[in-house]
Amino acid sequence: MAALETVLDKIDANLDSALERLFQLIAIESVSTDPAFAGECKAAAEWLANELTGLGFEASVRPTAGHPMVVAHAKAARPDVPHLLFYGHYDVQPADPLELWQTPPFEARIVEAETGRQIVGRGVADDKGQLMTFIEAVRAFRETGDLPCMITILLEGEEETGSPSLPAFLAANKKELEADLALVCDTGMWDRATPAITTMLRGLVLEEAIIRGADRDLHSGIFGSAAINPIHVLARIIAGLHDQDGRVTLPGFYDGVTELPEEVAEQWRALKFNEAEFLGAVGLSIPAGEQGRSVLEMVWSRPTCDVNGVLGGYTGKGSKTVLPAEASAKFSFRLVGAQDPAKIAESFRAYVRKSLPEDCKVEFISHGGSKALQLPFSSEALSRASRALQAEWGADPVLAGCGGSIPIVGNFKSDLNMDTLMIGFGLEDDRMHSPNEKYELTSFHKGARSWARVLSAIAQ
């Protein structure tokens, strides 16, 4: 295996041809949501399998009920090195509205911007440019010697449509896909100068409650106040879910929620996250959540309860004096740490039942639940990856949380029992899913160099 410096030099030397390869991949219009592009999705999978075969991988395009998977395996020089599973996705969002693109979305190009050179094209940040950073790192190892780790690559073509074929594929190919650690390149940097490793993904409990009173809609003139109004009942239930300090009132809700390790808390404080700017961008000014918590904590490391939808009675134009027979709401709970989705759902349902007047009934619908994922802060792989990123960027990576969910990471944990290192080089202004999507040339180039360093560090 060549020295790391040799590999990094090779990445530098390859940059122009790497861009050519990326542009080729972007030119394949692999829009997964539109059946008209199924052929293009298959073509993208084949292009990638071919690319990986050229790098000495045993690569294949594997059919699914939807768009195909690409699976590729390569051995390392030594047998005693870790086995890594890299995940990315080759499908992209539709390019509409086309008229807002300054140049054709599938003809990638380099643009000079104030902050440096940018690659513009559909899917360049999400996720073609990101996944190619890893493949270019692998190429540099291959062109200078052997791979430092045993590597399996899994590329899917349905991420933008919710990965419908993925769970079954993982289940059917468990043995083939199991590894020591998963790597996912579908997240972002903290800012232009600061890399990030996403170590926490919040879990989710989704519950719907339908409150029913009378067995039909009633005239509020005839029955008003004598007959129970399910909207009033629902409103009291929603209002009772938080106390005055913004904490969730469900019994046992905070069981399993732990405080951040002091060094992570200190790192987050040192980021001097601009709360005013974050909220100001959407027209707000005051953090609404738990008092005494920073906004970063609120969205990264604290559990939440939100009503995502509410419906009852007459909602058209004007007025109708109806007392509705039912009112419903959709609730979501973001979980952290060791919070148990089943217990949270049960505590919620018990609270609702307890809040119901005798004349009301409730129907619950579960829309699923998942535990929070937490890469242990003490993980050796995390320390090594952190040092590797520090060496490339000259700044410690932020150990970030992610308020949303990245389902594949949950599948890796639950189905393949693997932790995941989420490292990506996207920036907040990359216009993912929007016209003129871009990826910084720096992200692409230093991203590949970062992966070379990470692979090298993990192998040692």
Place this chain on the structure above:
Amino acid sequence: MAALETVLDKIDANLDSALERLFQLIAIESVSTDPAFAGECKAAAEWLANELTGLGFEASVRPTAGHPMVVAHAKAARPDVPHLLFYGHYDVQPADPLELWQTPPFEARIVEAETGRQIVGRGVADDKGQLMTFIEAVRAFRETGDLPCMITILLEGEEETGSPSLPAFLAANKKELEADLALVCDTGMWDRATPAITTMLRGLVLEEAIIRGADRDLHSGIFGSAAINPIHVLARIIAGLHDQDGRVTLPGFYDGVTELPEEVAEQWRALKFNEAEFLGAVGLSIPAGEQGRSVLEMVWSRPTCDVNGVLGGYTGKGSKTVLPAEASAKFSFRLVGAQDPAKIAESFRAYVRKSLPEDCKVEFISHGGSKALQLPFSSEALSRASRALQAEWGADPVLAGCGGSIPIVGNFKSDLNMDTLMIGFGLEDDRMHSPNEKYELTSFHKGARSWARVLSAIAQ
């Protein structure tokens, strides 16, 4: 003027021919909501005008933007008697679904039922049979002598479609329609044996509030708990509108609300209204409103606050983890006594504004307001009509409230400055607006006799 007994005998003697006349009127398919029946509406108006002309009225069919009005005037024997304005409507609901009628809806017939003979046909209870009770009473006076009061009759053809032409017609014909007292025959009896005079109509304030937070819908994973959730804000506002005893919390809400006179309260208690049956009919068992109040009070004489509709966020199938930019609700307040609609609306808006977090805005939409109407319990006309009904039915009439609204009565008060006596002979099981609509033969016959007694009593 003939003795009352002579008039009543004439009504009895006329019963068969009265039924024939009613059947003729029912045969005219005066469905106001369907333009295809416009000619039939006009025919019904002409039939009525002709009928009234035959009874010595100066009657005319008066065009409006919609279906015509019938206006008819007749003088009394003496000039110093009261001038009464009688209101009814000749239009009917559509007969659909036709297949559920046991016989053709516009071919009225007599049916023998367990509780006595019934007249079946579209519009017989609402309102053709009812308005004909008055006209048959007038006929009996005419056929035995003079009218006891000066009488103006106003019959409209758009009641079932919300009386769109009525306000302008009243305004344009104010002088012609002003009288000492209005009589409306479009309400019901307390039960088969007990007549009723509706003396209280609740007022109404309709307000819509739209609560806005962020300037766009947000991803609850990224912004959840940090960004204010308008559904939570709205729920707290709704939940705060009532206290634990079911009373409305708005400052000044109960200003102008008075207790019932003890004799009316006593009469209502004596009715032994079956609350369990009233609520049980719609699947409920427990009165939900103000503690310490009977259900009759709740729906007849107490003010209420109800949310008639609520909407926010994602309300389709499944789940979507959105933090909505806005949530809205439609509120209605039923008013009694001297409650001031403008003050109630202002108190509501002030409460909402005070409940808003700094980061939220609210938009209000008014959907109108009207004061409650209360025929003074001490009114001389009310006492006389009560005694007249008692004499006919052998039972004191219930001085009833009406939870809903009868707009014409508000117009008579606000535009023509007239109180209204609402006396009708419908029963709860008349299937108004439904197939096989019926009107008891007793209602029709004793209804006409009742009007004869009421006119006679008021004239004295």
